[in-house]
Amino acid sequence: MSSKIDTSWLRESATFSKPVIREIQRAAREGIYDIRGAGAKRTIPTFDDLLFLGASMSRYPLEGYREKCETTVTLGTRFAKKPITISTPITIAGMSFGALSAQAKEALGRGATEVGTSTTTGDGGMTPEERGHSKLLVYQYLPSRYGMNPDDLRKADAIEVVVGQGAKPGGGGMLLGQKISDRVAEMRNLPKGIDQRSACRHPDWTGPDDLEIKVQELREITDWQVPIYIKVGATRTFFDVQLAVKAGADVVVVDGMQGGTAATQDVFIEHVGIPTLPATRLAVDALKDLGMHREVQLIVSGGIRSGADVAKALAMGADAVSIGTAALIAMGDNAPEHEQEYNDLGTTAGFYDDWQDGRDPSGISTQDPDLGERLDPELAGRRVANYLRCLTLETQTLARAAGKTNVRNLEPQDMVALTIEASAMARIPLAGTDWIPGFSGKF
Amino acid sequence: MREFDLQNAEVRLLNQALHGSDLAGQSIEVVNPGGKHNVAAGAQFETQVDIRGHVGYYCAGMNQNARITVHGNAGPGLAENMMSGSVTVKGNASQYCGATAHGGLLIVEGDAAARCGISMKGVDIVVGGSIGHMSAFMAQSGRLVICGDAGESLGDSIYEARIYLRGEPTSLGTDCIEKPMETEHIEELKDLLNKAGIKHDPAEFKRYGSARKLYNFQVDNVGAY
Ligand SMILES: Cc1cc2nc3c(=O)[nH]c(=O)nc-3n(C[C@H](O)[C@H](O)[C@H](O)COP(=O)(O)O)c2cc1C
Numbered sequence A: 001m002s003s004k005i006d007t008s009w010l011r012e013s014a015t016f017s018k019p020v021i022r023e024i025q026r027a028a029r030e031g032i033y034d035i036r037g038a039g040a041k042r043t044i045p046t047f048d049d050l051l052f053l054g055a056s057m058s059r060y061p062l063e064g065y066r067e068k069c070e071t072t073v074t075l076g077t078r079f080a081k082k083p084i085t086i087s088t089p090i091t092i093a094g095m096s097f098g099a100l101s102a103q104a105k106e107a108l109g110r111g112a113t114e115v116g117t118s119t120t121t122g123d124g125g126m127t128p129e130e131r132g133h134s135k136l137l138v139y140q141y142l143p144s145r146y147g148m149n150p151d152d153l154r155k156a157d158a159i160e161v162v163v164g165q166g167a168k169p170g171g172g173g174m175l176l177g178q179k180i181s182d183r184v185a186e187m188r189n190l191p192k193g194i195d196q197r198s199a200c201r202h203p204d205w206t207g208p209d210d211l212e213i214k215v216q217e218l219r220e221i222t223d224w225q226v227p228i229y230i231k232v233g234a235t236r237t238f239f240d241v242q243l244a245v246k247a248g249a250d251v252v253v254v255d256g257m258q259g260g261t262a263a264t265q266d267v268f269i270e271h272v273g274i275p276t277l278p279a280t281r282l283a284v285d286a287l288k289d290l291g292m293h294r295e296v297q298l299i300v301s302g303g304i305r306s307g308a309d310v311a312k313a314l315a316m317g318a319d320a321v322s323i324g325t326a327a328l329i330a331m332g333d334n335a336p337e338h339e340q341e342y343n344d345l346g347t348t349a350g351f352y353d354d355w356q357d358g359r360d361p362s363g364i365s366t367q368d369p370d371l372g373e374r375l376d377p378e379l380a381g382r383r384v385a386n387y388l389r390c391l392t393l394e395t396q397t398l399a400r401a402a403g404k405t406n407v408r409n410l411e412p413q414d415m416v417a418l419t420i421e422a423s424a425m426a427r428i429p430l431a432g433t434d435w436i437p438g439f440s441g442k443f
Numbered sequence B: 001m002r003e004f005d006l007q008n009a010e011v012r013l014l015n016q017a018l019h020g021s022d023l024a025g026q027s028i029e030v031v032n033p034g035g036k037h038n039v040a041a042g043a044q045f046e047t048q049v050d051i052r053g054h055v056g057y058y059c060a061g062m063n064q065n066a067r068i069t070v071h072g073n074a075g076p077g078l079a080e081n082m083m084s085g086s087v088t089v090k091g092n093a094s095q096y097c098g099a100t101a102h103g104g105l106l107i108v109e110g111d112a113a114a115r116c117g118i119s120m121k122g123v124d125i126v127v128g129g130s131i132g133h134m135s136a137f138m139a140q141s142g143r144l145v146i147c148g149d150a151g152e153s154l155g156d157s158i159y160e161a162r163i164y165l166r167g168e169p170t171s172l173g174t175d176c177i178e179k180p181m182e183t184e185h186i187e188e189l190k191d192l193l194n195k196a197g198i199k200h201d202p203a204e205f206k207r208y209g210s211a212r213k214l215y216n217f218q219v220d221n222v223g224a225y
Helices: A018-030 A102-115 A128-133 A150-155 A182-187 A208-221 A237-246 A266-271 A276-289 A307-315 A325-331 A336-344 A369-373 A377-401 A420-426 B011-018 B183-196 B219-224
Strands: A050-052 A073-075 A084-086 A090-092 A118-120 A136-141 A158-162 A173-175 A196-198 A228-233 A251-255 A297-301 A320-323 A415-417 B002-005 B027-031 B048-052 B067-070 B086-089 B105-108 B121-127 B141-146 B162-165 B176-179 B206-210
Touching: A050 A307, A073 A297, A090 A102, A090 A377, A102 A118, A102 A128, A102 A136, A102 A325, A102 A369, A102 A377, A128 A377, A136 A150, A150 A208, A158 A208, A208 A228, A208 A237, A208 B011, A228 A237, A237 A251, A237 A276, A251 A276, A276 A297, A276 A420, A307 A320, A307 A377, A320 A325, A325 A377, A415 A420, B002 B011, B011 B027, B105 B183, B121 B183, B141 B183, B162 B183
Parallel strands: A090 A118, A090 A320, A118 A136, A136 A158, A158 A228, A228 A251, A251 A297, A297 A320, B002 B027, B027 B048, B048 B067, B067 B086, B086 B105, B105 B121, B121 B141, B141 B162
Antiparallel strands: A050 A415, A073 A084, A173 A196, B162 B206, B176 B206
């Protein structure tokens, strides 16, 4: 609806911006917080605030496309009899069947398998489709324990104990009733059509000392075969990572505040946790402090979109990254071909984030059989594989430019920061200076 | 009969044996458990396991098929996520016994501490004595029988699980209410008490379950959270 008056001179309030006004109106109407999918939308320091220093006089670059730049990573070398080896340092993050359609889960498995990396189950258990199509499948052990059973546990290539998620550290989950199909209900032992809450705490352990025994129990049940990861939302990351190592993790997964979610209160997504950038540095500090860097592998996630993000995370000391939202977009989420339907839902392609409500036109975040049918798992799987290949090539390009024969040889010294904030958070000097705010040691 | 003396042997050895079919159908004696953790975790086959003494955390975790008896007390997380078979404790059980268990029968002849049957998903639990606070929190399905009393907030946010309580609850949790005992319930309770070998008159019990008011979020219920 276009206005009849000239609005070009009107000044929008920075405090009461249009989205803020709209939210107050919505809250007054509905009396309940807004639940949505995706990650934080606010501006935060990210890997974009770092730049690589390519090779020049003092460093020797590698020939693109000719000289090999290794991307293979082995995860779970600390205790597991069978660590897993991925051919690219990019894994698919845990997203539940329930939040996502069976077709989407299958596609993620296909895509990951095609490029030789792992995918992850989620709240709701393991489906035969994803097990069947995933060469390397990480099985999540969550507070809800929906669908948890020892048979699936023993089928997993790794186990990920989820303590928290970046989008909602300290929060539980909610799968709204409209997404509870017969199959989802059965897998979770609950009636169809009711809201399914996922607890925010595990039901049978309360602190890091208990967790250590819990990890041992999981190892006992799986005969010490597979790696055990511990996933935490980024908050008190230094301590959390150290406690995860003490609890016996083979791999620690740190998920930054901008990480995606299927359904969380907007207030939670935007206001709890710390960004992936400082969390990565804190996690590496914690591992180094214990002498466990590279001994216990570190996977970081939350807002990874490009090979640049991957390369910067690795340069800061991570062993691999994990992607959620970007994989959904690669499959077709928010694609312009659904524009009419996005409009019918009151939004537009590029802004759709109602992954909680099950009416996703792309057939990804839905349990509606007709919508789910729209997603061709083979085609979507190929897109995921293409996207992962592209990220890998980009990562190698940057690593070669810095003269590295292995992407994990990238190091903090290969980078500078563009902003004072990023410099302080990443402990990387501000470009053109040797200054790191708050840091007086030797870089 | 096979004997494992945990004073000399690692728990690992016992558990590894319980994951293989070699011992299926046999009876196993575990002596000197000494409060160790994860004793008989992940058993897979129909065996009779007698543990002579006290156990620590997660004894009989994720049990499938085995019949496990602890002749002593059990630490936290006894029979957590059990799938089938049975677990009996002659003494008392600590927190979260039967947590998230999907099936089988858990019998605690003494008392069970807090959060007994938390998030249970189909298991049957019979407690000869009393249970602690927040028991059957978010209990999804299965049946919990308590022959003594229950602590605060029994059955908070309960889904479809059924609770039979002979004594009194200190308080009921959110959305948990008393429900009428019909013949069907008397019958199923009689059957559970029989299986547990505990003698009480089913008529002395009251039944509790979900009022189902919180199944779908409604603004008017926010006060309940
Ligand atoms: C649709 C969706 C469902 C998710 N479900 C889970 C889950 O079941 N368990 C979990 O640990 N994390 C879950 N997450 C979080 C991801 O595992 C991961 O931490 C996050 O997506 C990473 O951030 P990114 O989306 O920016 O890549 C989910 C994320 C999305 C987008």
